[in-house]
Amino acid sequence: MDKVIPTAAEAVADIPNGASLAVGGFGLVGVPEALIAALHLQGATGLETVTNNLGTDGFGLGVLLASHRIRRTISSYVGQNKEFARQYLAGELEVELTPQGSLAERMRAGGAGIPAFFTPAGVGTQVASGGLPRRYDGNGEVAIASPPKESREFDGVTYVMERAIVTDYALVHAWKGDRHGNLVYRKSGRNFNPPAAAAGRITIAEVEHLVEPGEIDPDDVHTPGIHVQRVVHIPVAGDKPIEKRTVRK
Template sequence: MDKVVATAAKAVADIGDGASLAVGGFGMAGVPTALIAALLEQGATDLETVSNNLGVDGFGLGTLLAAGRIRRTIGSYVGNNKEFARQYLAGELELELTPQGTLAERLRAGGAGIPAFYTPAGVGTLVAEGGLPWRYHPDGSVAVMSPPKQTAEFDGRTYVLERSIVTDFALVHAWKGDRHGNLVYRRSARNFNPDCAAAGRITIAEVEHLVEPGEIDPDAVHTPGIHVQRVVHVPDEDKPVEFRTVRS
């Protein structure tokens, strides 16, 4: 039952080329930076990531992106990552842009064993009708477009069918975890982490505080240990601020 792995490097050692990864975080909050850094060092390439965004330049998934190690990503936000935008527009990266709530539900459904679900988000747009550019040619023409999705009516309203997401691995960051893999997230750092943790076939959690089984109140657990296969203790992690705002 003890799922603790000594180092982040050992925890990600078996992530191979072409693997799919659900990665927690939103902006700079709750990002599993130690696991991402270990994966960068490990060398796996042609990765497919599922994450709200790809970090920012030089941080989080942005480091894997800058090293050319991500082939495809499913996300909902390009944001302030200039390299992300550059690679996508240059035809170096395939992007399946997904509404943010839909992305969260696709991950949650995957973790719950639900193969697909209907949602009103995207009805009447290219999200449902197809034609979103997933990948460009270097000359700017579209190489791969999104396919049309099935729609249906319920009580007089149209909904679009979205497939759930299950990935080979999930990388998540938690504030506290025990040796059985039970996790607690702190405030906004929870974000996509619980959904990603459930969606991964093998989930690796980095935790700031490692405690013994029984020390976490069962009512306080956000991700039960059944979803987590490996735990790495990462104390004193650096937490940068994306936009620092102070009074003038």
């Protein structure tokens, strides 16, 4: 039951080229920085990520993106990253845009064994009817467009069907975890980490505080250990980056 791996490098060593990854984090918060850095050094390429966003330039998944290690992403927010925009418009990156709530639910559903669900988000838009550019050809023309999705009416309201997501691996960051893989997230760090942890067939968690089994009250557990296969102790050092710094005049 002891799922602790000594180093981040060992935890991600077997992630192959072309693997799909669910990655926690929202902007600069709750990002599994150490695992991403270790994966960058490991060298896997052709990756497909499922994440709210691809970090910022030089931070988080932005590091893998800048090295052209990400082939495709399923995301909901694509701002704050100039390299993301450049690769997308140049036809170097395939992007499946998904409403934020739908993205979280697609990962949660995958972890719960639910193959698909119906939601009102996206009805009446290209999310449902198709045609969203997934990849450009580098000359401004759409090379791959999103297909239409099944719609159905329930009680007089139209809903669109979204497929669940299950990935090969998941990388998440938790404030506290025990050796059995039970995780607790702190404040806004509890963003996309819980659904990402559920979606991975092999979930790797970096934790700031590693405790012994029984030290976490079961009522405080956000992600139960059944979803987690590997735990790495990564004490946080230094200041967290600030996405947008504003000061009074």
